[in-house]
Amino acid sequence: MSEAIHVVCPACNAVNRIPAERLSQHPKCGKCKRPLFTGHPAELDEQGFTKQVQRSDIPVVIDFWAPWCGPCRMMAPAFEQATRELEPHFRLAKLNTENERNVAMQYRIMSIPTLAVFLHGRELARQAGAMDAGTLVRWIQSVVR
Numbered sequence: 001m002s003e004a005i006h007v008v009c010p011a012c013n014a015v016n017r018i019p020a021e022r023l024s025q026h027p028k029c030g031k032c033k034r035p036l037f038t039g040h041p042a043e044l045d046e047q048g049f050t051k052q053v054q055r056s057d058i059p060v061v062i063d064f065w066a067p068w069c070g071p072c073r074m075m076a077p078a079f080e081q082a083t084r085e086l087e088p089h090f091r092l093a094k095l096n097t098e099n100e101r102n103v104a105m106q107y108r109i110m111s112i113p114t115l116a117v118f119l120h121g122r123e124l125a126r127q128a129g130a131m132d133a134g135t136l137v138r139w140i141q142s143v144v145r
Contacts, residue, residue: 005057009034010042010093013051023058023088039084042093046100052091054121059144060091064107064114066098072113075130082136090140117143 002020007027009016014031027036041063044052052060063079065072083092097104097112107116107123116126117140125143 006055007036007058007088008048008052008056008091009036010038010044010048010052010091013048015051015055027088037087039087041079041083042091044093044095044100046103049093049095049100049103052093053118056091057120058089058091059124059140060093060118061086061140062116062118063092063094064097064104064109064116065094065112066096068098069112071130075113075136078131078133078136081133082140085133085137086140090144115139119144 004017005020005023007016007018008014009029009032011034012029012032014029016027016030016036018027018036028034029036042048042052044062049062079092079094086092095103097109111128113130114126114128117124127139131139
């Protein structure tokens, strides 16, 4: 019997216990019944950010971005592609710094896009600037080896 891991639902923020061997079997949220992994980055508000970062047992990669940012918009398709490649072993999510200024200030986001990798509530790495999908995937995997 394998160990259970905690995965936060991107839709309702419920914390789900999933047997590790079932992670790749398209698990659904026990509360809202929606898929825990969709192949698309989760869109987070402050509450969702806190829950994902502090309660997930899988690494959480946050793209701090803003709608007016050209490099952010250019990187969006690469971030989407990286999500499809890295789920379900990573949670990729976006946080709009214009809407969630408190989080951006708390984490001292000085330029965007900024990517940060979290595990068990701790920031492991941070990278500012846009990346293509291959570079993004390699960077994320190198952080969590």
